[in-house]
Amino acid sequence: MAVEGHVADGFDAVREVFRELVDNGAETGAGLSVWRGGSEVVRLSGGWADSERRRPWTRDTLVQPYSVSKPFASLAALVAVRDGALDLDDPVSDHWRGYGRRGKERTTLRHVLTHQAGQPRFPAAAAALDPLDGAGLRDSLAAAAPEYAPGTSLGEHALTYGHLIDGILRASAGTSLGEVFNDVVRPALGLDAWFGVPDHALHRVADLEHADPGWARRLPSAPWLATPSGVLDAGLSNSSAWRQGVFGGVNLHASASTVAAFLAELTSEDGPVRALLGPRLHEEYLAPQVTGHDEVFGTRLTWTLGFLRDDAKIAKGGVGGSAAWWSIANGHACAYLTRRLDDHSRAAAIAAALGDDLTVAPVS
Template sequence: MSQVQGHLDPRFESLRPLFQSFLDSGEELGASIAVNLNGENVVDVWGGYADTARTRPWEKDTIANVWSTGKTIIGLIGLILASQKKLDLDESVSTYWPEFAANGKQSVKVRHVMSHTSGVCGWDTPVTIQELCEDFEGAAAKLAAQAPWWEPGTASGYHSLTMGFLVGKLVRCITGTTMKDFLASQVAGPLGADFQFGAKEEDWHRVSDVVPPPPPPPQPATSTDTAQGEEAQKSISMRTLVNPMVGATNANTEMWRRAELGAANGHGNARSVARLLSLVTLGGKDPASGREFLSREIIDRIFEQQCYGTDLVVKQKIRFGIGFGLTGADTEVHWLPRGRVCFWGGWGGSIGVMDLDRGITFAYVMNKMDNVGLGNQRTKAYVKAIYDALEKAS
């Protein structure tokens, strides 16, 4: 039986039996949890297995595909470039990427792209997973050529896969390098954070395969199913989510690991996610080196609400700031606290949370997926345990 490994500050010791109980029950296969409080790593634990056969222990340096939790790192990169005055959040995307002005997109701002409100949440023309993995420039060019699917800035439509190509292309235009390389050389490298878009071949031995979620229960058919099905095929949600149709096991392929999808193929563990995101929580400076990555002015802009309502793609009530989701009592993440809190999560349950009011950065990365996008039941239990412990200690 696998035991929880790593460090827990005594104030957060209650997290250990909770994590262990999920490992013992099999609800958790392998995972890592990290909490940074006011610059101190008070939780850094891991446990379980990196494979379904339970032959490979989940170790300190095990990494896994985090799906859309990688969007928090994309948001961070955009904000770092804004802090460096290389990217203006209120400027048109086409200022940096001229081809993007085609078909009525000249008014799309950088902040629209970073808040899922650009109207470019999917591809007009059919694309394959292989094309997205192997031809970044071609996939980005298709997005540049098409018209927005709604008036930019008026609603959110989750940029499930396009986020990585839209921000990734901006990074290429501005810096002359890929987002993958920019992350490695300018952010993760200097911070010593074990996070990357894709996964280098020399790291594959320590990558945990993801375990697909169970299929959703079948729904009873009705007489209106055919008509509704035809209408759904035309919907923004369906056009986004089925072109291409991504399966969980795609993340376990060499092609996926070699690609720069960004929005879906970031690889790391909780320690590395928390290390990176703590820049936001701690006011933009790395405590270890004193280097400033984010200006306080740009951090404040995260909390400028860009959209608050039912998302056109995921059909859930979500509140977006610039670069991250924001909390709200009537949103899908009502289980996160109010205040200056920003976050995002990945398919299956992984998440990164930055709570500036309380000085907490929380990250959770696992390999056993559930059919959820913003936190599974284990995610919510870990979050509750952490905040309960903090309240008890205060």
């Protein structure tokens, strides 16, 4: 399998690690992008974008990176806050009337965006729902009791994150997560990314594949990903219906270059993210919001309004191996997006070649 692209002087070790991942079969299709000082210093494509091994991965290939989607979904919510449709600390029930029951009366948007809303998974009542039944899944969350009192604990809202944001936007602003992202966030930031891939871009989307058939069952997060059934099935994820639907916690489709470029300008005081949100919300977006034991990750960590953060980086990974981060310590941004669903050892090897460590520690 070919590796194509370019690396600037000083980044040869990154190319060698990426080439080895492709050559030894650990990677069957991925894009890697690193930005530093306003330039893309690494842009590499390796392997194939399709299951039949006929379509090489290119710089324009789009792929679903699972939870790397979450910081982009949270931007849609923050745009609604910017526009005055709601406030971060408003009770969700002030807008979403059906939501404020069974212990969720004081849940806020801030609780949702920082994974403290007590709904880290869909309730058992949603088990038989089609994963593309957005209304049914939102209704199941509104009807369910939280697993803990909102604001008292945390655990990544692995699949529910986007549906909670979507429900809040529909109730407060009369719009949806997909509409705000695609019509406002995407053009403002110049992103080659969509929630709901348009017809003209479908041919660019990479097929997902499992490293082995039992991969999903062995995940530590498997209990939080089981309902509704099928979200991790490649047959569903590779369908046009899924790619053109919106499952906001996981199914952004993006290129590696656009994710890395976004992160490279993430903290800039004259960058596009600050221009989109304004100074106050930009600072809120990136600031540490809560530190504690995350029940899904099983470790102590710090959440912002969408990212994980520690003293060295602002980052987000996705189940299956994709990862993206802004290195506070080293001043570069990196996105490694893959179609081969396995662990994060590949992204960790790339990070090590850059002098980064993807292990997430609490903010000191």
